[in-house]
Structure formats: C-alpha cells, structure tokens
Amino acid sequence: MAKINVSLPDEVIVRLDEDARRHGLTRSEYIRRSVELYARYLHLEEKVEERIQALKDAVTEQDTLAERLAEYIA
Numbered sequence: 001m002a003k004i005n006v007s008l009p010d011e012v013i014v015r016l017d018e019d020a021r022r023h024g025l026t027r028s029e030y031i032r033r034s035v036e037l038y039a040r041y042l043h044l045e046e047k048v049e050e051r052i053q054a055l056k057d058a059v060t061e062q063d064t065l066a067e068r069l070a071e072y073i074a
Helices: 010-022 027-073
Strands: none
Touching (some): 010 027
C-alpha cells in the first residue's frame, strides 16, 4: 500500500482523531475509509447526473414525438 502526505488544518485533525478514536480506528484507517467513501459518493453523484440527463433527453424526445403525432393526426 502506498503512503502519502497530506496537509490538513489543525481543527480537522483534532476532529478526525476524536472520530477515529470513538470508532476504534487508527487515524490512517479513518482517513482511508473517508477517502474511499467520498470517492464512491462522487462516482455515484456522477452516475445520478448522467441518469438525470438521460431522463431529460427522453422527455425531450417524447415531447418531439408527441408534437409530430399531433401534426400527423391533425
């Protein structure tokens, strides 16, 4: 496993150390899990945005087809 250096504000370190201790984790494990969860969140957020755009595109296509059908019927 690779090691990295990260600079964080003191108040963030205090809070993460308290949280890690409360959950029985080392600082490194707490940060690793946090980064993994955040990366998953960003990935899922991206997927949601893609699905929203696909739905918007489908609605636009449906509206276009409805207009064409209305012209055909008229």
